[in-house]
Amino acid sequence: MILNLNENVTKNDADNLIKRLQFMGFQAIALQTGQGFSIILVKGVDQKTDMKLFSVLPGVLEIKVIDSQFKLAGKNAILDKTIVDVRGLKIGGKELTIIAGPCAVESEAQIFESARLVAKGGAQVLRGGAFKPRTSPYDFQGLGEEGLRYLHEAGHAYNLLTISEVMAIQQIDCVAKYTDILQIGARNMQNFDLLKAVGQIKKPVLLKRGSAATYKDLLMAAEYILSAGNSEVILCERGIRAFEAYTRNTLDIAAVPALKELGHLPIIVDPSHGTGKRSLILPMARAAVAAGADGVMIEVHPDPDRALSDAAQTINPEVFSDIVVSLQAVAQIIH
Numbered sequence: 001m002i003l004n005l006n007e008n009v010t011k012n013d014a015d016n017l018i019k020r021l022q023f024m025g026f027q028a029i030a031l032q033t034g035q036g037f038s039i040i041l042v043k044g045v046d047q048k049t050d051m052k053l054f055s056v057l058p059g060v061l062e063i064k065v066i067d068s069q070f071k072l073a074g075k076n077a078i079l080d081k082t083i084v085d086v087r088g089l090k091i092g093g094k095e096l097t098i099i100a101g102p103c104a105v106e107s108e109a110q111i112f113e114s115a116r117l118v119a120k121g122g123a124q125v126l127r128g129g130a131f132k133p134r135t136s137p138y139d140f141q142g143l144g145e146e147g148l149r150y151l152h153e154a155g156h157a158y159n160l161l162t163i164s165e166v167m168a169i170q171q172i173d174c175v176a177k178y179t180d181i182l183q184i185g186a187r188n189m190q191n192f193d194l195l196k197a198v199g200q201i202k203k204p205v206l207l208k209r210g211s212a213a214t215y216k217d218l219l220m221a222a223e224y225i226l227s228a229g230n231s232e233v234i235l236c237e238r239g240i241r242a243f244e245a246y247t248r249n250t251l252d253i254a255a256v257p258a259l260k261e262l263g264h265l266p267i268i269v270d271p272s273h274g275t276g277k278r279s280l281i282l283p284m285a286r287a288a289v290a291a292g293a294d295g296v297m298i299e300v301h302p303d304p305d306r307a308l309s310d311a312a313q314t315i316n317p318e319v320f321s322d323i324v325v326s327l328q329a330v331a332q333i334i335h
């Protein structure tokens, strides 16, 4: 249910309405639209609910029913296209978003050199894991807070925004202190407590699709973050587990137009984890942009063969620069 409010309703009035609705047993979120404020009731409404309950509330102009099961992540009359503004970078806007950097922050020198080279190649966001979800406990686990500090400093030095993964609730404050975007990895896509916790902070979240998650699962995971109050969610397709063993995962390009049909959130494609193979990054990144992705996330290392994690899918900065040129050309054709 959507309650569109009168134009003269202030943020304060909308917040008071939310409190009143809560008191009546509903859970609701206020959103600012071009026309003023709207309230989306996310919990408590069913077939038996009497509409008159809402029409008599102060400031309510009109009431609309939402048919989608994704009340906040789904497309509807007021949620049509979301642009996440990260310190001026408009993810989901006209320009492609290019996120690049190593799988993991390995040292101060490595992340500074990565930052210098990806900035030169056209990235706007520097990636680098500091808390790494590794399949084996004996593999490099990341540098933790020290790595985040290097990432932050390298981003600052080369005028790049930064993103890094948060694996646990206890890490949120630390990751948020050093980065502009928090990443929820594929393995944590359905860690509902973590989703609720990042829903409570004021930082954009890039939510990666779980390797066995359907579009519904992904949108419902986004719904957890949105309903907790954080409207800055970016989805990321990073490949799913299928029967093909040649590639690390099966990159589901159809996810891009499908999620755009079902929802309104920006979509980034990660061809690195999506294929596991450096030779496939260029064609799959092009395919992603051609399918309407808002950007890509690519693993780049100054010396890919020596990367401490995901070397096989990591490309060098020269190849990265060429890919960005190619992606801009594809974007020009399709827009």
Ligand code: PEP
Pocket: 103, 129, 133, 165, 184, 185, 186, 187, 208, 238, 273
């Ligand atoms: C990553 O991007 O660093 C990562 C671990 O990816 P995923 O969660 O998609 O496996």
Ligand code: MN
Pocket: 103, 104, 273, 299, 309, 310
């Ligand atoms: Mn990786």
